Structure formats: C-alpha cells, structure tokens
Amino acid sequence: MKIKKKLSLIDQHDKNGFWGGKFGGSFVPETLKKPIEDLTLVFEKLRKNKNFIKKRDHYFKNYIGSPTSFVKLDNLTDHLNGAQIWTKIVSEANGGAHKIYNATVHALICKSMGKKYIIGDTGAGYAGKMLSMAAKKFGLKCKIFMGAKDIKRQKPNCDAMRKNGAEIIPVYTGSQTLIDAVSECMRYWVSNCDTTHMCVGSTVGPNIFVKICGWSTSQISRELKQQLCEQFGEIPKKMKLYNCVGGGSSSFGFWNEFIKYDKKQIELIGVEAGGPYRSNKHAAPLTNNCKIGILHGAMQYVVQNKDGQIEETESISAGLDYSGVSPLHCYLKDSKRARYVSASDEEALNAYKLVTKFENINPSLEPCHAFAIACKEAKKLSRDTIIIVNSCGDAIKDRDIIKDRLGKRYV
Ligand SMILES: Cc1ncc(COP(=O)(O)O)c(C=O)c1O
Numbered sequence: 001m002k003i004k005k006k007l008s009l010i011d012q013h014d015k016n017g018f019w020g021g022k023f024g025g026s027f028v029p030e031t032l033k034k035p036i037e038d039l040t041l042v043f044e045k046l047r048k049n050k051n052f053i054k055k056r057d058h059y060f061k062n063y064i065g066s067p068t069s070f071v072k073l074d075n076l077t078d079h080l081n082g083a084q085i086w087t088k089i090v091s092e093a094n095g096g097a098h099k100i101y102n103a104t105v106h107a108l109i110c111k112s113m114g115k116k117y118i119i120g121d122t123g124a125g126y127a128g129k130m131l132s133m134a135a136k137k138f139g140l141k142c143k144i145f146m147g148a149k150d151i152k153r154q155k156p157n158c159d160a161m162r163k164n165g166a167e168i169i170p171v172y173t174g175s176q177t178l179i180d181a182v183s184e185c186m187r188y189w190v191s192n193c194d195t196t197h198m199c200v201g202s203t204v205g206p207n208i209f210v211k212i213c214g215w216s217t218s219q220i221s222r223e224l225k226q227q228l229c230e231q232f233g234e235i236p237k238k239m240k241l242y243n244c245v246g247g248g249s250s251s252f253g254f255w256n257e258f259i260k261y262d263k264k265q266i267e268l269i270g271v272e273a274g275g276p277y278r279s280n281k282h283a284a285p286l287t288n289n290c291k292i293g294i295l296h297g298a299m300q301y302v303v304q305n306k307d308g309q310i311e312e313t314e315s316i317s318a319g320l321d322y323s324g325v326s327p328l329h330c331y332l333k334d335s336k337r338a339r340y341v342s343a344s345d346e347e348a349l350n351a352y353k354l355v356t357k358f359e360n361i362n363p364s365l366e367p368c369h370a371f372a373i374a375c376k377e378a379k380k381l382s383r384d385t386i387i388i389v390n391s392c393g394d395a396i397k398d399r400d401i402i403k404d405r406l407g408k409r410y411v
Pocket of ligand 1: 124127244246251320393
C-alpha cells in the first residue's frame with residue numbers, strides 16, 4: 001500500500017469510497033443513498049469555491065480563534081532530560097477542543113443546503129458542545145445524541161449544550177457510550193434527512209463524513225507547518241507528532257500536512273485508549289490488531305469478539321471510548337506510515353499529574369494518553385529531536401473524574 005505524496009489522504013480513496021481498497025466505503029440504508037449523494041455533491045462543490053473557503057477561513061480566525069499557540073514545554077523537557085517537548089494548544093480553540101472545526105464546517109454546509117435542523121453525536125461532549133455552539137451562531141435548531149453513561153461523566157459539556165439551546169437525547173442502549181450515540185443519531189437521520197443535516201463528530205461514518213471532518217480539522221496541521229517554519233526556519237529534521245486516537249479526527253488533522261514526509265524525518269504516533277491497567281477491556285483496535293468489520297457505515301478495524309459481535313470498550317476518557325476507528329487511520333497503519341500504541345487509564349492520569357506539575361497547561365484525559373507515551377519515549381531520545389503533542393482538549397470537562405481519581409488538589 002503506497003500513499004501518494006501530492007494528494008491529501010482524504011482524496012486517496014477509490015470510486016467506491018475505499019482507502020487502500022478495503023477501509024471506508026459507504027454502507028447505508030437505501031433511504032440515505034440520495035441524501036448522501038446530495039451532501040457529497042454539495043461538499044465537493046463548496047470546497048472548490050473561493051468564496052466558501054474565504055468564509056471558512058473567516059470563521060476559523062474570527063470565531064474559532066485560529067491559530068492556536070505552539071509552545072515549548074521547557075520545564076517538562078528539562079525534567080525528562082531527553083527530546084524537546086513542544087505542544088500545540090488546540091484546546092485554546094473556541095469551546096476548548098478541536099471539534100469546533102468540524103462543527104463549524106458542518107453548520108456552514110447545512111446553511112448552504114437550506115436546512116434548518118442539525119443533529120450530531122458526542123462522547124466526551126465536546127463534539128456536542130461545539131455543534132450546539134455552531135448551531136447557535138448560525139441560527140440552526142440542534143439535537144445531540146449522547147450515551148447515558150457519558151452524560152453522567154461529562155456534565156460540564158452537557159450544561160454547555162443545554163445553555164446553547166440544544167436538546168440532548170440520552171441513549172440508553174448498549175454500552176450507553178459514543179458507539180450507541182452514533183448509531184442512534186444515524187437512525188434518526190434516516191427518518192428526518194429531508195429537513196435535517198447530520199454532523200458526524202469524528203473522521204468516521206460513511207465516506208463523505210470522514211472527508212468533511214478530515215478536511216475541517218486539517219487546519220491544525222496547516223497552522224503547525226507555518227509555526228514550525230517561523231520557529232525553526234524549516235521543517236525540523238527529526239520530529240515526532242503524538243496524538244490520541246479515538247475516532248481519529250484530531251490526530252488526522254494534526255498530521256495531514258506531514259503525511260507526505262518521510263517517516264524517518266517525521267514520525268506519526270497515534271495513542272489509543274488502553275483502558276484500565278491489567279484489565280482486558282480497551283478501546284484500542286489498531287494497537288490490539290483487531291479484525292476488520294463494518295461499523296457506522298464503514299469498513300475499519302473494530303473491537304469485536306470471536307463471532308464478529310462488537311465488543312464493549314472501556315476507557316477513562318469518554319472521547320476515546322469507541323470500538324471503531326477512522327478508515328484513514330486503518331490505512332495509515334497498514335501502509336506503516338503511522339505507528340499506533342496505547343496508554344492505560346492510569347498512565348493517562350499519571351501524565352496529567354506530571355504535565356500539570358511542570359507546565360501551565362490543562363490537557364483533558366484524551367490528550368493525556370498522548371502525553372503519557374510522548375514523555376516515556378522522550379527520555380530515550382536526544383535533545384535535537386522535536387516531540388510535539390497535540391493538546392486537543394481542556395480538562396475542565398474531566399474535573400469530577402480527576403477529583404475522584406487523583407484528589408482535590410489536582411482540580
Ligand atoms: C478532547 C478530545 N480529544 C480527542 C477525542 C477523540 O476523538 P478524535 O479521535 O476524533 O479526535 C475527543 C472526542 O470526543 C475529545 O473530546
């Protein structure tokens with residue numbers, strides 16, 4: 001499997017929507033064929049339209065607050081005494097996470113299709129919060145589907161959604177987490193697609209949703225590329241980009257501009273949720289060599305049992321607690337362009353302690369998975385290696401969990 005250098009990975013699928021001939025596609029009920037065809041036509045037209053790009057860039061800058069900072073973590077670097085540790089603080093984006101890029105683009109698409117209703121799924125609550133923000137900004141009516149377990153553990157984001165006027169639809173089926181929220185949202189869309197636009201909250205789902213989300217979050221790597229050139233005068237010769245991977249939207253956005261570089265120059269490391277230490281529960285289909293299956297309209301590696309039934313996942317971070325993973329990442333794994341590992345709940349909590357002890361940043365439990373592995377590997381590397389971690393979410397939403405697991409002094 002070979003990745004082309006001149007074309008963005010989001011466009012390197014075949015005519016049936018498969019990356020590498022086997023990941024992705026669009027497995028949807030008959031009723032959704034036409035709405036998906038319409039959405040594909042609209043998106044492909046809009047992304048080539050100069051006025052639309054101007055509008056997107058206007059909102060990225062003046063509504064989201066792009067570019068987010070790129071800073072060196074000096075104290076952490078000195079403490080680990082290995083590679084340099086830098087971070088892109090994507091949590092500075094309006095709302096506190098990268099999900100705002102996808103939500104804003106979907107709201108603009110919804111408006112241009114003349115639809116007044118928008119729906120979406122959420123796990124950690126950031127995708128839902130951001131969609132509720134974008135709906136409020138652009139005058140759309142919004143419904144968010146969220147697993148009942150996640151509603152309990154991510155209260156601050158639920159409060160924000162309600163404050164923004166969105167209706168939260170609790171999902172009580174299955175594990176009551178993100179997987180069930182996406183399923184329920186898609187089911188609702190089947191019956192309401194004439195009036196309603198659907199936003200999928202990550203680079204998952206039928207082909208077109210993977211593309212829209214990847215196209216939107218790629219703003220992160222566009223900014224980073226420019227910031228690297230300003231900082232170092234060139235793209236560094238030895239660089240490693242660490243990012244947590246749930247569905248895969250922040251990691252894809254953080255990497256897109258750098259995929260074409262040789263992996264000896266720029267290594268891409270995706271960190272999945274390993275779940276509780278010493279348990280056999282996890283949310284890491286790539287690290288654990290899970291089999292390929294169909295989930296939410298696409299072929300991908302899926303956490304499943306011997307009979308091919310989707311297995312329940314477990315992670316301390318709601319945002320990573322998902323059985324599947326983007327077809328883009330499945331392709332990056334098979335082509336060996338990216339390396340995937342996992343960090344346990346406990347490693348993520350320890351990374352939160354370590355990072356907040358030395359630095360004034362407050363990464364949520366999702367990026368703490370990436371910090372855990374980056375800090376471990378940094379110790380073995382020399383100072384001329386540049387490690388960059390995407391700090392893609394703010395830990396305000398994790399207050400209760402952090403207080404419960406680490407004690408009051410950490411919140
Ligand atoms: C802060 C944060 N990081 C990461 C994720 C994982 O999703 P993805 O892999 O699509 O970026 C989420 C999902 O909700 C999130 O809220």
